[in-house]
Amino acid sequence: MKKKPERSxxxxxxxxxxxxxxxxxxxxxxNLFYDPTGKKNGRGxxxxxxxxxxxxxxxxxxxxxxxxxxxxxxxxxxxxxxxxNALD
Numbered sequence: 001m002k003k004k005p006e007r008s009x010x011x012x013x014x015x016x017x018x019x020x021x022x023x024x025x026x027x028x029x030x031n032l033f034y035d036p037t038g039k040k041n042g043r044g045x046x047x048x049x050x051x052x053x054x055x056x057x058x059x060x061x062x063x064x065x066x067x068x069x070x071x072x073x074x075x076x077x078x079x080x081x082x083x084x085n086a087l088d
Contacts, residue, residue, distance in 0.1 A: 009046060021047060022046065026069070036086060063076060
């Protein structure tokens with residue numbers, strides 16, 4: 001039986017099947033976006049679909065720590081909309 005890849009939610013640190021998590025990508029061009037395919041290029045961060053984890057991750061410091069850089073609030077707001085639309 002083939003082993004399914006697991007990833008940890010960077011907020012709660014619980015391990016989940018990769019397909020059950022939300023992948024956020026920050027690429028070389030400075031774009032921040034939700035990656036539903038899990039295959040886009042760039043540095044990825046995984047969060048579970050718990051509303052608490054999503055809210056904590058979208059706080060500015062958590063995103064900046066995950067990607068080790070300063071991300072402007074406008075990009076974070078766009079990401080919030082993308083995630084909200086994807087989960088509805």
